[in-house]
Amino acid sequence: MRWQRLLEDLSAQQAALERADQAAEIAERTRAEHGQVSLSHRLAADLGQPLRLRVRGVGWVEGRLVGLGSDWLLLDGGVGAVAGREALCRQDALVAVEGLSGRADTDARTHRLGLRHALRALSRDRVRVRLHDIDGEHLEGTVDRVLADHLDLSRHADDEPRRESAVRGRTSVPYATLAMVLRL
Template identity: 50%
Template sequence: MRWTELFDDLEAQLAAQEAAELLGEVAEHTRAATGQVLLRDRLLADLGRRIHLTLRGGEVLDGALSELARDWFVVQEQLPAQGREVLVVTASVVSVRGLSGRSDQGRRSRVQRSLDLRHALRALSRDRAVVRVRDVEGGVTVGTIDRVGADHLDLSAHPDDLPRRSRDVHSVVTIPYAALACVTRS
């Protein structure tokens, strides 16, 4: 009987060791898979969810994630008077609070696959919308986007309570996309 007990004990130790190795492999595969998840995959899984953002330059936004593209997303802020939509450049994000922890790598929206920042800025330019452009240093320029280039935009700066008229434009500011934090319709 001593031999039987010894073999049973050795067999139990071997089974425990194999189980521990398997758990270690599962954990390593999980860490490796998590290492492949992009921020946009996390944001995509949380469309419609309320998030809190801090952007380069100190801008803080709180609202629902409503649209998502390759290098930008839209947050619908809920202000006391009215909500406003803010186009956020993903590269300007310092931190995000409120994500669920889920990711959605398998599903890509049609917008996410096809539209880059230039498409969104061209739409604002085409609408002749008065916008507030916040840069990554915290500066704000108000005006109308006149031109959207490959890596920059030209903004005719004018008072936010006036439409773009030549007489009201006090300067034209060229802003590289790398300096954009967010754009808000006034």
């Protein structure tokens, strides 16, 4: 009888150790999977949702996430600096994001288009923009050309369309210094 209880006790201890090992393995695999989730995956899961972003050189902006590319995101402005406007933000310029659901879409077919493609659309549409840089400065004008690592911005009066006679100057802006492009 004592041998029976001893064997049962050893068997129970063995089962407890196996459960503990399995729980530890599951926890480790979960941590490893979480380690593969990027901010882009989380943003992709929240397309269409309102977010609050802290953008380097700009501060906090709020809006609904309406677009996502490989290195940018597009907000449809709610309040603050982007109220009623579209804001194109470089993901590298994000300091913090509030309002993420906690979900991740690792299979998302986010736009494979990079920042240059999004900027080309602004250039093609000839819209006035405000470029915010990571140091907190901004320039306004029309994007004339989108090049490999920078863009050319023609500065002109706010109340005039972009015409050669209205251009007061041109500024080349490296993408690495851009934080946000606000469509005016």
